[in-house]
């Protein structure tokens with residue numbers, strides 16, 4: 442799902458991974474939580490439960506040791522995102538917090554894998570609601 446931002450001009454240009462912490466002055470990738478691949482492997486039971494796939498890659502269900510349920514997005518090889526784009530996305534996502542947005546929890550970049558970690562939404566993604574896979578939300582909107 443793409444985030445729509447009204448003022449993209451306010452954002453700094455994408456920077457190479459190593460330069461992010463300096464260039465964002467405390468609001469870069471270093472503010473995002475970094476997960477170890479072993480944590481992700483444990484949480485997803487080695488990527489056992491696939492819940493969907495999108496332009497970025499494949500999405501898996503997971504549960505952290507503290508009980509929090511997570512959606513783990515694993516970048517696929519044919520995704521156009523490179524390391525630069527991944528760093529920019531992590532940096533951007535870690536600065537956006539809103540009660541109506543799925544919470545971005547962190548990332549993992551290890552052993553050639555680029556992974557984004559979000560809170561798990563039991564009712565599926567917004568796109569599915571809008572495209573009718575889950576009709577209840579639209580129904581409630583019309584009623585209210």
Ligand SMILES: Nc1ncnc2c1ncn2[C@@H]1O[C@H](COP(=O)(O)OP(=O)(O)OP(=O)(O)O)[C@@H](O)[C@H]1O
Nearest residue numbers: 442443493494495496497500512559560561562566
């Ligand atoms: N946070 C989440 N909680 C539960 N399921 C999710 C979550 N994020 C994604 N999914 C599932 O994974 C599927 C793919 O989502 P994803 O956001 O990767 O693709 P997309 O909406 O096509 O966006 P994009 O093209 O930017 O990757 C969704 O349709 C949904 O079923």
